[in-house]
Amino acid sequence: MNRTVFFVSESTGITAETLGHSLLTQFDSVDFEQVYMPYINTDLRAKALTQRLQEAADRDGARPIVFATMLNEEIRDIIKSGNCFYMELFEVFVGPLSKELGVPPSMKSGRSHAITKPSFYTKRIEAINFAMANDDGIRPDNFHRADVVLTGVSRSGKTPTCLYLAMHYGLRSANYPITEEDFERGDVPQLLYDCKDKLFALTIDPQRLQLIREERRPGSPYASLKRCQDDIRVAQQMFKRLQVPTLNTTTQSIEEISSQIIKALKERQEGRPLELTEMGGAAGR
């Protein structure tokens, strides 16, 4: 079965898309074609959209689904009048929330991904710059300035995770790749022991690592399965000695890993550290 889904918003559409995607994961037997429609903020654009809704309905033989966050009722009504199954994600909650808070809603649109808190926005941008400047262990002398430090073998997912932590949580993130030198010595440098309170290790299944490395340096000893297995085995021993929580990037997305790191950091701050095994356990669900 094929159905077209439109994510519609007066501004970026990120909220409609995020909740819409979550809802779609509940129906994995349906094949959804997804259309992204931000900045539908004039009557003209809304009317053009209804035309596209009709085209999708004709093509699929079923009306398209619309996930929308529209505050302007006039524009909303134009879209609703189109041939679609319209789900307003915002409206249903604003009323009850307003009653609970005892404050009327502002009804201003497009504030949720705008720069509403300049200080946090600046912090995020600075964190991205920090992550760029402290990628791949370029400057381990900077680790004392970092909020979080990731370690792991080459290509285990440290860089994308650092960038995600910086971009979404404003965390200054650095990473240290386990190098040839560390493997020869059989241990990581002291500086990682020194930042244990903010250190996390990433690991990955050898088969997956091999695929990634093979793409990068085809046919090299670096990409052989044996080398990947050895690297990961020795790295695991190092992490055990470090007593650092280990997260597996084979099965978990950067969003999931980041979310677990944030949780663990907060619990450490509150003096309630996670058991080491718990992180993997949570991910298993």
Next chain:
Amino acid sequence: MNRTVFFVSESTGITAETLGHSLLTQFDSVDFEQVYMPYINTDLRAKALTQRLQEAADRDGARPIVFATMLNEEIRDIIKSGNCFYMELFEVFVGPLSKELGVPPSMKSGRSHAITKPSFYTKRIEAINFAMANDDGIRPDNFHRADVVLTGVSRSGKTPTCLYLAMHYGLRSANYPITEEDFERGDVPQLLYDCKDKLFALTIDPQRLQLIREERRPGSPYASLKRCQDDIRVAQQMFKRLQVPTLNTTTQSIEEISSQIIKALKERQEGRPLELTEMGGAAGR
């Protein structure tokens, strides 16, 4: 007025947080303290959470707000029994959607930020690596491999925007900083004219640029207001000659800019290019 808000989920909590944040922007007279509670996936954790809800209620003198995406009814009921105003963001839509699609929901949790589509996930990770390797005009010979190219003066926001486009949309993003050499020649190199179909320019207000550069190189000629004004004025002339859409990063977040770039790229692909002025207009709302 101070109210505590909990974002609660069985998995990452990203959906609860995104929609919850959107809703909170409607009530900017209230001072919200935000607590992030992912991986509430056992009875034990839910019970510990109800204790924190009570602590918040005692502290604020008003029950906390809970934004939740919980599929497990047993765990949900434990949280609901706590002293809180509970808003289930997910449940209300799953039923109607299921009816429309004629398919029962899977009721599996935590799929929306997991690696459900390995090919798109791999594309995102590869795009991040591409953005890292093609930052700051390091390899303009790679522009033909890029999906999008950004240009602008130094510190106008190219790098964070490229990383966002890569991370969220899986776009291979490169950027070209307008250099001293370009300013002397009074034009950008031919290679930017060659990739006009995927090129966007970023600009920034001179006062804001001065602040950013001053932080980077305090007291330098590079950070003087005069230099910032000159750089931006000449860059604007170049963008005009290039006939490339220009986005202002002073007032717009990387989310907003990325969203507009995505929209413009799609409209170009569909042969319906945006008017150049339209991008700024949409952002002004």
